[in-house]
Amino acid sequence: MYNPRLSIRYAQALFDLSAERGEVEAARKDMELLLAVCNENAGLRQMLSSPVINADKKISVMRALFSEKISKLSMAFVEIIIRKRRESLLFQIAGKFGELFLRYMNIKTARVISAVPLQADVRGELLTLLEKQTGSEIILEEEVNTGIIGGLIVKIENRLFDDSIRKKLQNLRKEFSVNVYTREI
Numbered sequence: 010m011y012n013p014r015l016s017i018r019y020a021q022a023l024f025d026l027s028a029e030r031g032e033v034e035a036a037r038k039d040m041e042l043l044l045a046v047c048n049e050n051a052g053l054r055q056m057l058s059s060p061v062i063n064a065d066k067k068i069s070v071m072r073a074l075f076s077e078k079i080s081k082l083s084m085a086f087v088e089i090i091i092r093k094r095r096e097s098l099l100f101q102i103a104g105k106f107g108e109l110f111l112r113y114m115n116i117k118t119a120r121v122i123s124a125v126p127l128q129a130d131v132r133g134e135l136l137t138l139l140e141k142q143t144g145s146e147i148i149l150e151e152e153v154n155t156g157i158i159g160g161l162i163v164k165i166e167n168r169l170f171d172d173s174i175r176k177k178l179q180n181l182r183k184e185f186s187v188n189v190y191t192r193e194i
Contacts, residue, residue: 013105016098020105023086024113032082037110039075039083040103046074047100058097067091117145122152122162124173139165 027036047054056062056070068091076084090099111118119139121127127135132149139147143165158174 012098013101015095016101016105019090019095019098019102020109023083023102023106024109026086027082028113030082032080033110033113035080036083037107039079040106042078043075043083043087044100044103044107047103054100057091057099064091064094064096067096115145116148117143117165118148118150120150120152120164122154122157122164122173124153124155124157124159126153127151135161135163139163 023036023040024033027033047057053074057067068088071087071091072084075087079087087099090096090102095102121135132151136147136149147165156175158178160173160175160177161170162173162176163170
């Protein structure tokens, strides 16, 4: 069951508590580990979402897996989530926590699509420009798509900058499809 509202609420609760205790970085690492383990292990996700397995068994499994690897605060949070019967959301909560952490640290993710892999000097200039424009630290996610022919497409949050050759050709097609010629005879 995917419920974004609950995921955000629980992630926000953990974030607020960890910020209050000064353990935000530790909680982030714990949630990243939890997310990575859940991504790699479908059996764990299945066990967590199973209504047949009781909460005490799930808690004991999670303790066995994570008690030595994550902080006491994060382990207590996982146990609360399981006792509240929200363990199927644990994967989404961990993901939302990561988003909250990035916002807290003023880090934004920019997705860059180019026709060829970016060269180091271009990547550096682009990072500098984007950081200046947004006032935030930028993490670049690069994607190569030969379909754009050339240029770049940059997506940051809800903003899109499309300076690809494909887009320019589409714009030219639109311009040429409009017949501005009027016959005067």
